[in-house]
Amino acid sequence: MRVGIVCPYSFDVPGGVQFHIRDLAEALIEQGHEVSVLAPADDDTPIPDYITSAGKAIPVRYNGSVARMTFGPRTAAKVRRWLKEGHFDVLHLHEPVTPSLSMLALWIARGPIVATFHTALLRSRALQVVHPLVRPSLEKIAARIAVSEDARRTLVEHMGGDAVVIPNGVYVDTFADARAVDRWTGTPDAPTIAFLGRLDEPRKGLPVLTDAVPEILRHVPGARVLVAGRGDEGRDAALARLGEHAASVEFLGSVSDAEKAELLSSVDLYIAPQTGGESFGIVLVEAMSAGACVVASDLGAFQRVLDDGKAGYVFRVGDSDDLARTVVEALRDPDERARRAGLATATVRQYDWSTVTAQVLTVYEMVLEATRALGGVEEDPSSRAQRRGWTEVTS
Incomplete structure (x- = not known):
């Protein structure tokens, strides 16, 4: 054809x-x-x-x-x-x-x-x-x-x-087979959290995540946030919002497809804090395929991908306090986090x-x-x- x-x-x-x-x-x-x-x-x-x-x-x-x-x-x-x-x-x-x-x-x-x-x-x-x-x-x-x-x-x-x-x-196996990278892999005391998206695009929700960082660190002091994506202005604005907490956030810049798969295979949580305009949520499926547990805003499209939170965690859209609470809950219960990630792994085959x-x-x-x-x-x-x-x- x-x-x-x-x-x-x-x-x-x-x-x-x-x-x-x-x-x-x-x-x-x-x-x-x-x-x-x-x-x-x-x-x-x-x-x-x-x-x-x-x-x-x-x-x-x-x-x-x-x-x-x-x-x-x-x-x-x-x-x-x-x-x-x-x-x-x-x-x-x-x-x-x-x-x-x-x-x-x-x-x-x-x-x-x-x-x-x-x-x-x-x-x-x-x-x-x-x-x-x-x-x-x-x-x-x-x-x-x-x-x-x-x-x-x-x-x-x-x-x-x-x-x-x-x-x-999504090429599910590409993400499922990606190797974890030591510098991005978390430990029980220093778990890693990832965000991918255009940093200067407000609807991608980076400010929602950066505003949640201080509360996350109050409960999990060793947590590291890895931010991947283009946008110098967005990065500078995020650093200003983070203030004294900026040392816990690493800006990776633009990553290749292979690096994205490796990042998602390495981290404990993937955060999707988008505030609107999302019809599907492809990066959620990529993270789920890689084995990362997803924490996403409760946009309708995201809830459908996550089976209403059964295959990940959801928080109130735009609510940094609820995001921080949800992240801390997920990090404190590795067994439940693994259970939801396992359900996600089975769910993504349809995509x-x-x-x-x-x-x-x-x-x-x-x-x-x-x-x-x-x-x-x-x-x-x-x-x-x-x-x-x-x-x-x-x-």
Whole structure:
């Protein structure tokens, strides 16, 4: 099968959506499918051979974060050329209602189209504004996927229609097999606690964690907090908040995928203090796969991943005191911590890419079968293209 995947966000500073698309593409390629990904990327950004760069992106504030996207007539021409050359059996768009490559591809393309929705928002003025622009094109989407129940609810409430829920994937064994690193491994007297995320992005919740550190250290004086992620401003602000307690917090900077797996395999607790805007919680699944016990804010998406706290611990979102209390409780009871981590290890298998890829392929096959069944209804050029099973560019 020839699959074209469109990524709305730049690979210059990759995040959850980009990693999801990268891993899905590689999982499909491993199974023998031909995959091409179109994504923004600067000329000097290293990208795999299966990714075609759509050019430089510009930063745009979106969903409490900064998304790097590209849009406009010149970008549309690149999308049109990529579609024409690809002759894809299925076109898979991610976040097609965001002004991006995906929206352009939705406007331009015909044929079997699948769309994945990642965003989870209670209210979105941006989605309300953009809905009239994309509403006619949404009818071209043959199947919709949401990465979580929260993302599905956002789609239903803001766009109408429904979607099948297929979660983000993780290579579970990659994290399960990662080796622990001595410098990150805790002891009963000096347990280690990890945080991963963009340090200058408030919704990732680093201030919630740093404000909890003094109370954690009051009960567990030897505890060490390991903070990984980009953002000099966020690091400086965190150091200022920590004051005299800064010596117990080590800022690791940006870590590679391999280092991330090793870090999560080494620590006693992984903390996910996000305050909102999370539709799934992929890093929770990565930590669970690595054997770390997770302590997460009680966002709906996180509670579902942690089976309402059975496979980890939850605390009140944004509440540093409750976070500190929960961390101390977990550190003081290693048997209970191990029990919940064990349940997590069993739970994460449902998120392994072997399972997730099979679910995505089932959607592709259903769309292609429906396209073939309807192929004889019309005799215009686009209908003939659909019967051939590939995505044709509109004139």
